[in-house]
Amino acid sequence: MKVVVALDQGTTSSRAIVFDASATMLAVAQREFAQHFPQPGWVEHDANEIWRTQADVAAEAIATAGIAKGDIAAVGIANQRETTLIWDRQTGEPVYRAIVWQDRRTAEHCDRLRVEGHQLLLQERTGLVLDAYFSATKVAWLLDHVEGVRDRAERGELAFGTIDTWLAWQLTDGRLHVTDVSNASRTLLYNIHDKTWDRQLLRLFDIPPSLLPTVRPSSEVYGEVTAIPALAGVPLAGMAGDQQAATFGQACLRPGMAKNTYGTGCFMLLNTGEEAKVSDNLLLTTIAWQRGDRTTYALEGSVFVGGAIVQWLRDGLGIIESAAEVEALAATVSDNGGVYLVPAHAGLGAPHWDAYARGTIVGLTLGSTAGHIARAALEGIAYQVADLADAMGGDAGASIDELRVDGGAAANNALMQFQADLLQIPVVRPTVFETTALGAAYLAGLAVGYWASDDDVVGNWQVGRVFEPQLAADQANVLRARWAAALDRSRGWAQDE
Secondary structure (H helix, E strand, C coil), X not given: CCEEEEEEECCCEEEEEEECCCCCEEEEEEEECCCECCCCCCCEECHHHHHHHHHHHHHHHHHHHCCCHHHEEEEEEEECCCCEEEEECCCCCECCCEECCCCCCCHHHHHHXXXXXXXXXXXXXXXXXXXXXXXXXXXXXXXXXXXXHHHHHHCCCEEEECHHHHHHHHHCCCCCCEEEHHXXXXXXXXXXXXCEXXXXXXXXXXXXXXXXXXXXXXXXXXXXXXXXXXXXXXXXEEEEEHHHHHHHHCCCCCCCCEEEEECCCEEEEEEEECCCCCCCCCCEEEEEEEECCEEEEEEEEEECCCCHHHHHHHHHHCCCCCHHHHHHHHCCCCCCCCCEEECCECEECCCCCECCCCCEEECCCCCCCHHHHHHHHHHHHHHHHHHHHHHHHHHHCCCCCXXXXXXXXXXXXXXXXXXXXXXXXXXXXXCCCCHHHHHHHHHHHHHCCCCCCHHHHHHHCCEEEEECCCCCHHHHHHHHHHHHHXXXXXXXXXXXX
């Protein structure tokens, strides 16, 4: 029996999942790693720890599944996107910690570029807005703030990569310095129409071209794994940013299909086919994947703090001991009691794009309880996703008929029901909602012929549960109006510091 191994490198943990041809998970292994917050608004990861945890869970999942190397058809990577690191080409040692996608240290750099009038050029070439979320200003910060890095980069001694590139480098003992088009399209440096690193943008951010990886399609054989004994000789054959991988795993293969992933953040993608559709509502135009010569595009809305708010309730406030307890705590109250929590702890993403917004709780009274705060936190996730859906429907010129959902927080039934109530459309959760890893597995497996065609992907997708709206539309509108008022109170808070 042949299988495919997916390496799912996320913002808070590294996972490996073994899938068979029917998309059944045969084994899962997961390990969390440290989050570093050296200053307010800064978020960093130890890249070596990411690699160690990813290698360990790969070996563990393969051992748990009881399979041999000869049973593994291919390996695929899905990764947290935009997170940026630079390392030495000879030693493989990072010059600094990885700067995470949530990090806001380069917001002022983005402000300067915006004032200078570069936003339109960047949107036209990259499909992105000018924000600290993306990789370019992070690379510029490393070049300008870590001693000796710019000189070493100019001499060609260093390599830049997002996490997919870092893992491919490590898996092949430094033989591969590659990324795929979906990850390249998140850097603010890649022309999504010409599918090339854009020389004008590299000059704008003052980034040496020698740092950059080679850009490849999302589904093809890049090389063979050598660094993990249990995978030695297995083809590395698929790579995609986590949200693009999840879209593929959800079988959203036709234009007009949409999914939302409830992970550390929330990410909604709408397949727009071979058209790179320009957003009028501050959404992103991004490459979903490339297979052969065919490129599929998507509209995307990104929420910076989704499931991470539950971790904050656990680790920051201490009102729950585990993330799984939040649903029960929220259920201790019949409604939010007028309490609204805006999870802008890392600023606001689409469609608001406010790097200076901060987390806000409004409506507290002496009768407010931990249950009200827990419920408001969950509802805050759903409100942000509803804002994305409105913007996406406006850009697409038609409302979304259904929303396919996945990610850890999609297991929360109360959250999914509230999401359906706000959107007034069915929310559909598949049987297998580890779709990020599954998408990476599909892209790798299709490249080596393990799956024959898209029909196999569509045929494997099965409905687990459908959440139908239970709240009247006028009631949903009242709730959303109060949310909008709370949102306004979070805006621009850090700008006055």
